[in-house]
Amino acid sequence: MAGSSLMENLFQRTLEDLIKGLRLQLIGESAFLSKAIDEIRREVKSTDSDTKANAIHKLTYLSSLHFYDMSFAAFHVVELLSSTRFSHKKIAYHAASHSFTDDTPVLVLITNQLRKDLTSTNELEVSLALECLSRIATVDLARDLTPEIFTLLASSKVFVKKKAIGVLLRVFDKYPDAVRVCFKRLVENLESSESQVVSVAVGVFCELALREPRSYLPLAPEFYKILVDSRNNWILIKVLKIFAKLVPLEPRLANRVVEPVCEHIRRTGAKSLLFECIRTVVTSLSDYESAVKLVVVKIREMLVDDDPNLKYLALQALSVVAPKHLWAVLENKEVVIKSLSDVDPNIKLESLCLVMAMVSESNVAEICRVLVNYALKSDPEFCNEILGSILSTCGSNVYEIIIDFDWYVSLLGEMSRIPHCQKGEEIEKQLIDIGMRVKDIRPELVRVSRDLLIDPALLGNPFLHRILSAAAWLSGIYVEFSINPFELMEALLQPRTTLLPPFIRAVYVQSAFKVVIFCLNAYLLQRGNAASSSYIDKLVPDVPGLVSECDEPESSDLASCDSPVHCKQDEGFNPRVLNQSFEGLLPEHCGEETATRGQVSASSSLKDGFTHESIINLLNRVELALAPLTGSYDVEILERARNILCFIELIKRKMPDCLVQKEESLGREEAPASQIIRLMHNAFSNDLGPVSVSAQERVPVPDGLVLAKNLEDLETIFSDVQLPSSNSVSLGSPQYEDRAGFSLPILQSKEEPGPSNESTSLLADHRKQHGLYYLPSAKNEDEYPPANDLKLQADTNDGDEDLVKLTEQFLVSKKKPNHAKPRPVVVKLDGDQVHIAANPDRKEDLLSGTVRDVLLGSDTNHTSSQSKVSTKSSTQRKGKDKLNVDSVTESKENLGDIEKHDQGNPSSRKSKHHSHGKGRRHKSPGKKGDEREENGQKVKQKSSHSHSKHKARQRAEVPLNVVALTPGIPDFLL
Amino acid sequence: MIRAVMVINTQGKPRLAKFYEFQPVEKQQEHIRSVYGVLSSRAENVSNFVDAESIFGPDTRLVYKHFATLYFVFVFDSSENELAMLDLIQVFVETLDKCFKNVCELDVVLNYSKMHTVLDEIIFGGQVLETSSTEVMKAVEEISKLETASNAISLVPKSVSAWRNR
Known part of the structure; x- marks a missing residue:
């Protein structure tokens, strides 16, 4: 036995051999790899731990970089974990963290090994275990190992301590009750003298606060202290991110924070910190005029920087600030417009957004002119990006910004002719929509349509077919505006129409019909x-x-x-x-x-056009x-x-x-x-x-009209009728x-x-x-x-210098207003606005309602609150508030059933939560009060903390009865 | 948090891949391919950002740096600062440079586990753990020392394999 394992060992390939072999192989990579995998499958079962370790090492490599599934070896990885040798352990932990998921069945076997390693005297072993846990911790592992992690949080070794803090994020995610045990120590670490420790701790809070900011408001004083005192950029960035989330919830906080943030902006030389400050101001402190002004100055500096990264981020910041402070964009419009011709597609896209943000009634024509000209010269993707944003900006809110529809319609025609144009559907929609809404524009529409129809080249471009369909329809329905119906007829019947898909061809035929009728009628008249x-x-x-x-x-x-x-x-x-x-x-x-x-x-x-011969010719034609x-296979064409x-x-x-x-x-x-x-x-x-x-x-149902609710009997009627090709x-x-x-x-x-x-x-x-x-x-x-216009992403580039020239032009002409003509009447229906406005509102309502439901377990719609909680517990993982709600039930459950207690099983949790919510409802005096209770509870938890889970659990129930222990944020900060 | 770290060479071969949220291997491969597809079409001297939401879903960003034949790619979400991530790539590469003395692609290829050891000391479970390459080096050296020591017990296979490699 020993002999055979020695032999195995002697002739086993190590990872290094494998990698080198892979580089030199002559039999083809996949053949080589499958041979190697076969080898590994054999070796991994070996009783010799060296052989096993080697095999697993190779397997992890292949899985990581050649994407072989290694779940078959899960048990062997567990076996190897218990090896006493560090190198083996390291391989095993690496393999585990690479390949284990929540569903890996052997996970239940490693709890003890992890506990052993977490309590090991060798800090490197502890570190391995923590590392692994941070990737694979499940509900069970998190629960069972919380005490060990808690101990490590107080470790004297920074090396271990910072990892213990880091692992908390995953542990809290999986097992929210751990917060009761570990939260106090986590908070204490915010004040640690070791900047590495503070850094990791702040990082954890940043992640937590991003998910559920409200729960961390009570910690604002601690964060504030860090914001003012710390000089570590990494830490400051994270703290700024936390404040960006907290400030909108607590306006008084903004007052306090705005000054230190500006201070950092003035002081710092680090671009990352500077940008974070800028972002904080534009997102959360945009009401503070002075701060915004300072930030805009800095943005301008970044805009003219040579580093494309800074330029890109500055443009991004501008587009965040644009809705509230358009002046900031206008001040920088030259740079913004010049960026349209940047080599970097990201920058081009950002500046396009900004340019569109600047569009108004008075300059829409000039800006669109510049953009369309530029689109002609740019690569296909960016071209469509430009066209898409022109269409959506001009069409927004029923063509709100368009005054000169003659111009806009001819612009649409022009856009259709741009070779790369793929926005056919959107242009088609707008052409028809304008035709129906704006009466005065119909002659121009017909003219534009005629120009499109008459060009045989356009028929060859499938992206334009939808536009041609719109053009054909328009020139049919508004044929009386046509200058030369005969010419139009020629266009509609030209031989190349065979290139059109049937449903558009049918539109052509029908339009021809309308033209015939019109001509005859005009002749008669x-x-x-x-x-x-x-x-x-x-x-x-x-x-x-x-x-x-x-x-x-x-x-x-x-x-x-x-x-x-x-x-x-x-x-x-x-x-x-x-x-x-x-x-x-x-x-x-x-x-x-x-x-x-x-x-x-x-x-x-x-008048003179309709002679007898011309009509006869027309009909013959x-x-x-x-x-x-009439022999067409398409029903529509045939029929028409x-x-x-x-x-x-x-x-x-x-x-x-x-x-x-x-x-x-x-x-x-x-x-x-x-x-x-x-x-x-x-x-x-x-x-x-x-x-x-x-x-x-809005149509009232007439009296006596009985509509069958159940339309199933239609099925039987239609069962033998094949639906026409829809x-x-x-x-x-x-x-x-x-x-x-x-x-x-x-x-x-x-x-x-x-x-x-x-x-x-x-x-x-x-x-x-x-x-x-x-x-x-x-x-x-x-x-x-x-x-539906597809947002394409532009990522090829095209350096176009003469855009700059265009830019000058545009900047000059921009000022002069273009109100020569009065704006024609645009038919607007209330539905249009309702359609636009209603959606976000409803969404908002739903969201806040959900949050409230989850927070308070309100009784009004129990079913929905239940389901929300369950989804929340699985997706959202952890918010402090949820802890307060869930934890009691969860801990009860944990005593009994281990196996079931993971993400996949929200049902039991759900039902318990249900009853819990009810109980709570009786106690809570009102929504406001309840919320404050929660804050109070947290502060209390923080200030007088107990290590024992049991005690903590008891306390969790207590504060529910007590109204508002302490206000959310101590007054000294505010 | 940081979602993923990838090192891909200019031919599109992955040299290091670490996903901080579990992904099935097929998905990993797909991600790496699409990232490479985007990166390879980008010119030099453009910004280091790529729109990653089409690949990794909402609230994801991607920064990359191009060194010689390798792309170093970090994918992360809104809780990280883009420029700081670029700095972190720098830290990572600097550490590798110290580790291998003028790191090149071959070092990365041949030192699979060392690469991971270094990375694990910098990023821990998707969070930035250490940003000083000196500290990282200290830890990595300690780990290597212990590894060698624990391997020294079985001298025979080690020496044999060393001999075989000659």
Whole structure:
């Protein structure tokens, strides 16, 4: 036996051999490593501790740097821990702290070994055990070893003492009751003469205070003393961090702290401490004007420093201070803007944030101009970063800062053309949103859209497809502003549209439809005008039967929801009605729809555009382009192409009549063709507006409407219906759903002023009754463009010098205001603001409510407080307040059940806490009082401390009955 | 606290990795890879900060220093000061320099356990323990002495392995 182990030992590879072998291996790294692992698996089982130690050493190395799982060796690590030799112990502890988790089953076996080592006379062994404990301590280990750690806290050796203090953090985390035992000694160490010890102690408090600052307010005097007296930068930084958390909780503290902090700022030469002071001021002391001024001076120094780190941090500090003291940013704007061209992506990003913070109504145009120009030259990632921040800044709060929408819309168009632009969705959303909200801007929108659509190159860039979809939609819906609809049609039908995804192609087709309708209608109007008021151009000798024949199929084709009944009614009435309107009311009646939108276009530039040939050409062109699409596999495209083709076919059949016979016609009645066209035109010219998010909520449920709560029976109905590919239906084209289903009926009712009152009222009724079905679709409209812009992170760089030039320009022109035009009306709905404002509020409420629940165990909503406590105990680990709440129950529990008592098992704790909370509730007089009690309790605990857990536990219950033992912070500080 | 310390060479090979909150090895590897991915694309003479939240989750920062063929990377949260962490990297490297006399990547590769010994004297359970490289050296030397002494008991394998290495 001994012989074999000696042999093993002799020929075993050490870690050093392994590393060297790895560097020289010829068989490939993974093969070499798996061979080594096989070897280790064998060696680790050896009875010889040297062999075992070597194997574990190698395994830890492989696990740490080559990422092999070493959990299989956990037991062998435990075996090795008990070795008497220091070198073995060291290897074992290292392996344990590297690989053990809370779930490692063999952890329960090491408690005794750890205890032995913690009490060892060899300080290096103690240190090993502490080191390991600081990584792997579980609830059980922390509980069982608290007495040993407590003893070590008083060790005379700094080497051990500082580690004992350090380990407390993990111990408190896992086993909050340890606070009762160790807290006093921890606090005492704040006043230690050894700066290393103070440093670690302050570090522990800093971690604790970050999690639950309120509990440490009573210690403010101690921290204050350190802040004033200490000259150790490490310690001061930590103390400053603690104060940054405490000050917001206790305003009187700020008064005391602000002077020493400023003193440090003036005095120190250490950049780290200086920056920490700056951060403390900008985050927690920003109400103190003098301090802020001092800090801004220092920030400026850092900004112009050569060290990019200081520059970066200074920019960061500026962006923290910006919301409250914008002047600080404005003072440094030159540096900030120049930083946009820094080589460092971090600095570029920070300065971009700051630039956006400076944007206001008066300078938004100039800043955006500079930024867009710069985006053109920068690398793709930063370019999108810039575009994203422009979009979000300009679009924030319903385009609050935009006055000149003409400019903004053309900026959007320009941004779309930037080669790296990936913000298609956001631009699409804004284009449509502006179209709906700002009436006056529509002509410009159509112009920008046309420019986008007409450029065949853009179709090749998939990132732009969403923008093109918006452009197509806009130029379809607002076609009357188009300068040249024929050109637009060419753009919509150009061959390269095959590059578009189907749901956007469908938008194109539908827009083409709208353009066709518009052109035909304009043609009719024009002719109507030309052939003087008494002549109605296209008169077919009226044969009523024929009319109804062709009308019916058409209406069912095109406007599927339009019931034939209505159509028939229309036929009966329309000829006369429209006749009348044509005779007398052309300016007014058609004006109703057209005047608001169409005056510009239809009347002026287009007049000469619509000749018979051009219309015929147009129709032919459309037929030619769309005919292949009737074979499309995409339902949306197929359907829309069919609609438009059928319509054209219908019109063409009627066309010759209405055109040829114009001379002889003595117009009394209107041709069915023009009738159809008018109908369709009106259907498409209904105005769309934004819909408030809360619109649906405001619709009262009509009497007698019973909505089934349980919609499960729908399942059975739809079970055999395969949902249409949702992409094409819901994403791409909700508008058209509307067009066909929603707008048409309403328009129709508008169109028939007198005689068709019945149908109007019918529709109105229908609408009233089924308001629910109308609104959601309108709401969709509003939400149509999904708003999510991905924040990309820029990390390539691009040194651009001429930005500086731009900067000068911008700085000069910045001052002059740009209010040439009055701001157009932007439709704003209350929902928009509600949407923006409500969220944070609610969050805040929830948070503070939770904290209160946890603190006080209030009875109002018990269930939630329970769950909050449980999550808190597992995630938040430890706050002093929680100790007071949990510890009593926990210690009771600990006596019984060890195994269950870890993070994974909040349930038992939960239930006990529940009852405890109740008990507490009876005792506590009120929330305020309770809070103070807690502070009092802490002070008491601190001042008269007992080593015995038992006593401490008793005391914990006592102060609950006593109201406010001592105030939170002794007065001498305040 | 400090979440992790990594030393990665310019080819992306990890030379030292220590995570102060337990992470499964796969996760460790993933983190190291993504950190290297970011670092390798950064130019010289830029700031030493990297946005780490996309890699390590919220409230994390990362500073690094580039020495010869090695990146020294510290990941930490808001309870540490960024510049102080840079100083701490300096302390670490200085100590290694004292330890190995002009430290180079090979020293780091071959002295796995010594690296950890040094690091453990500087950072303890994610907290800064010691910032003076002299103090650290004192402790490290003591530990090495005891290690050698405890190994001296078994002279045979030691000498044999030394012979084998020749």
